[in-house]
Structure formats: structure tokens, C-alpha cells
Amino acid sequence: MLFRSYTGRFAPSPTGPLHLGSLVAGLASFLDARAAGGRWLLRIEDLDPPREQPGADDLIMRTLDAHGFEWDDAPLWQHSRLDAYSQALLTLRDAGHVYPCVCARKSFTGVYPGRCRGRTFAETPGPYAVRMRVPEGAAVFDDRFLGPQRMPWTDVGDFIVRRKDTLFAYQLAVVVDDAAAGVTHVIRGNDLLDSTPRQLALFDALREPAPTFGHCATVVHADGAKLSKQTGAAALDNRVAGASLLTALRCLGQDVRELSPDLSPRQLLTEATVRWDPGRVGFARHVSAGGAPVR
Numbered sequence: 001m002l003f004r005s006y007t008g009r010f011a012p013s014p015t016g017p018l019h020l021g022s023l024v025a026g027l028a029s030f031l032d033a034r035a036a037g038g039r040w041l042l043r044i045e046d047l048d049p050p051r052e053q054p055g056a057d058d059l060i061m062r063t064l065d066a067h068g069f070e071w072d073d074a075p076l077w078q079h080s081r082l083d084a085y086s087q088a089l090l091t092l093r094d095a096g097h098v099y100p101c102v103c104a105r106k107s108f109t110g111v112y113p114g115r116c117r118g119r120t121f122a123e124t125p126g127p128y129a130v131r132m133r134v135p136e137g138a139a140v141f142d143d144r145f146l147g148p149q150r151m152p153w154t155d156v157g158d159f160i161v162r163r164k165d166t167l168f169a170y171q172l173a174v175v176v177d178d179a180a181a182g183v184t185h186v187i188r189g190n191d192l193l194d195s196t197p198r199q200l201a202l203f204d205a206l207r208e209p210a211p212t213f214g215h216c217a218t219v220v221h222a223d224g225a226k227l228s229k230q231t232g233a234a235a236l237d238n239r240v241a242g243a244s245l246l247t248a249l250r251c252l253g254q255d256v257r258e259l260s261p262d263l264s265p266r267q268l269l270t271e272a273t274v275r276w277d278p279g280r281v282g283f284a285r286h287v288s289a290g291g292a293p294v295r
Contacts (some may be wrong), residue, residue: 002220003184004035005038005182005183005184006037006038006039006184007033007038007039007040007041007181007184007185008029008030008033008038008039008040008041008185008186008187009029009036009040009041009042009043009178009181009183009186010025010026010029010030010040010041010042010043010064010069010071011042011043011044011045011047011174011177012044012045012060012259012272013048013051013052013230014043014044014045014052014053014056014057014060015048015051015052015053015224016053016056016158016229016235017056017059017063017229017235017236018059018062018063018064018235018236018237018275019119019227019228019229019233019234019236020145020219020233020234020244020247020251021189021218021227021228021233022235022236022274023067023236023245023246023248024216024217024219024251024252025187025188025189025216026064026069026164027245027248027249027252027272028071028187028188028214028216028252028281029187030107030176030269031272031276032144032185032214032276032278033185033187033250034107034269034275034276035273035276035278036165036185036271038184039072039073040071040072041071041072041073041076041181042061042064042071042075042076043076043077043078043177043181044057044075044076044077044078045077045174046077046078046079046174047076047078047079047167047168047170047172047173048167052079056214057077060180061075062238063236063238066241066265067236067238067244067245067265068245068264068265068266068267068268068269068282069269070233070266073193075189076177076188076271078173079179081153081173081176081177082168084097084176084177084180085168085172085173085176086112086205086265087290088176088206089161089168089172092132092161092202092205092206092231093121093130095205096133097118097132097133097205098130098131098132098134098161099117099118099119099121099130099131099134099158100116100120100124100128100129100131101115101116101119101122101128101129101131101158101160102116102119102129103115103116103129104209106221108139110125111155111156111157112131112153112156112158112159113157113241116131117133117158119288122278125146127164127165127166128164129160129162129163129164130160130161130162131157131158131159131160131161132158132160132171132172132198132201132202132205133158134156134157134159134197134198134201134246135138135153136153137152137153137200138150138151138153139151139153139156139196139200139201140234141196141200141210141213142212143193143196143214143278143282143283144185144187144212144213144214144278144280145214145215145216145278146190146193146215147282148268148281149196151194151197155199156194156197156198159171159198171193171195171199171282172265173200174199174261175199175202175206175208176206177202178210178211179206179229180210180262183211183276183283184211185211185212185213185214186211186212186213186214187214187215187216187220188206188213188215188216188217189216189217189219190213190215190216190217191217191218191226192215192220193215196213196215207282214243214278214281215253215283216252216281217251217253217281219251231261241265242261242262242263242264242265242268243261245265245269245272246259246261246268247270249272252280252281253277253281253282254255254272254275254277254280255275255277255280255282256277258271258275259272259275285295
């Protein structure tokens with residue numbers, strides 16, 4: 001299926017090297033964009049300095065290049081977009097969509113209970129976080145891979161868009177940047193599925209068109225824990241990029257029987273684009289590092 005103006009993106013955080021889980025999400029995004037004749041952008045989400053590693057952004061780009069990825073336009077670093085986030089926050093504040101919150105995270109469990117909903121900015125001394133008011137009812141959307149989704153707003157709760165330490169939160173920054181870049185499709189791991197209602201609420205409040213969302217399987221360790229830097233995921237080895245790409249394709253449910261391991265990474269991506277079957281991506285919510293579905 002061709003989209004007339006498809007724009008996708010891959011947005012890693014520079015908290016360390018890419019691993020197989022990162023590759024699976026990035027590959028899904030890349031193939032879905034290229035198969036639709038669309039653009040694919042690279043964004044470095046560097047808004048959390050305490051967690052970032054010096055030089056990780058360069059390492060990420062070198063790894064992507066070694067694995068055959070080519071992005072359109074220059075990469076975007078989120079640290080260069082602080083003025084845009086400030087303006088978006090002001091828009092939300094003027095429209096009454098956000099409020100100051102002084103609650104400590106340890107003062108409640110689960111969904112935020114809305115204790116500070118009655119607070120005003122004029123009457124609340126800092127420091128405080130800024131929370132987005134969620135509407136009533138449920139967020140409803142059609143996931144490109146998982147099909148129709150319905151998430152009650154009571155299960156989401158009012159969420160933070162600017163932290164108490166004044167750092168902008170992930171939810172606000174990605175929506176502002178996706179809107180500015182004209183992103184039409186957000187393809188990522190299903191560990192971020194719960195972020196989708198929050199982002200839909202922000203797109204609506206900022207009066208920006210929401211993209212189509214698609215969530216692919218999350219790669220897990222043998223014990224079922226998500227493959228991540230925090231759980232000791234091994235960094236991708238550029239010397240075996242072709243083998244890593246084939247493993248990632250298996251994780252996405254794709255048929256790799258006619259793909260030769262002797263092909264270069266760019267040749268593999270070209271062939272995989274031609275064979276891309278989005279209907280196979282939603283086969284499993286989680287997959288092992290070898291590509292097998294995990295029930």
C-alpha cells in the first residue's frame with residue numbers, strides 16, 4: 001500500500017549503543033517507510049542528560065550506517081528544540097490543558113490520582129511538575145499492526161509534560177517534533193503502546209494531525225525481561241551486520257528464506273523492502289532474541 005506523503009522516523013536516545021531490540025524497532029520503521037515510497041528521518045532524543053553517554057549519538061549513527069540504513073535530511077537533536085517545547089507548553093497552559101503538580105512520585109502508586117488538578121500556576125510556587133489533563137472516556141485508535149485499540153483514560157491518568165527539574169518530558173517533545181517534521185507514521189516497539197493515548201491527547205490539544213501508530217513485537221531475554229541497556233543487552237556488532245538484520249527480520253515475522261546472508265547490509269535492506277509484509281508484524285507481542293514468538 002502506497003502513502004502519498006509517508007514520513008516515518010527512528011528516534012533513539014543516546015544512553016548507550018544500539019542492541020537487537022533497537023534494531024528491530026528501527027528496521028520496522030525503515031521498511032514500512034521505504035516500502036510505501038516514503039521518507040525516513042533520524043532524531044536523537046537527548047533530553048535526559050543524567051542518563052546519556054558521551055559519544056553515544058555518534059556511535060548510534062555509525063551503527064545504523066554499518067547496517068545499511070540511510071536517512072533523509074539531517075539528523076535532529078532534541079536539545080536544539082527547547083524553544084519549540086516551551087512554546088507548546090505555553091499553548092497548552094493558555095488553553096487550560098495543563099496544571100502544576102507538587103506531588104512526589106512516591107506519594108502514590110499506579111495512575112496519578114489528580115490531587116493537584118485544582119491548582120493554578122499563579123498560586124503555586126515552584127518547583128513543580130506540569131501535568132496534562134486527560135479527557136473522559138477512552139482513547140481509541142487503529143494500530144497498523146495490532147488492529148483496533150481502546151484504552152480508558154482512567155487507566156492513563158494525568159501525565160507529566162515537564163518535570164519538576166524543568167526538563168521537558170518525552171511525551172511532549174516527541175509530539176512537538178513529529179508535528180513539526182510532518183511525521184505521518186510512528187512505527188516502534190509495543191513497549192511504547194501505552195504512550196500512544198498520551199501522545200494522541202497532546203496532538204489533539206495542540207491541534208495537530210496525529211500520525212498512524214504501529215507497534216511491533218518487543219524483543220525479550222530468555223527470562224522474559226525486555227531486551228534493553230538496563231537488562232544487559234549486548235551492543236550490535238557491526239562486523240556481523242547482515243546476520244543481525246536477518247535476526248531482526250525474523251523478529252518482525254518476515255520471510256527470510258530467499259535472503260542470502262552473503263548480501264551486503266544495504267542489499268539486504270533493499271530486498272527486505274521489496275518483501276516487506278506488515279501483516280506479519282503483529283503475529284506476536286513479544287519475541288525472543290532468536291525471533292521466536294513468546295507467549
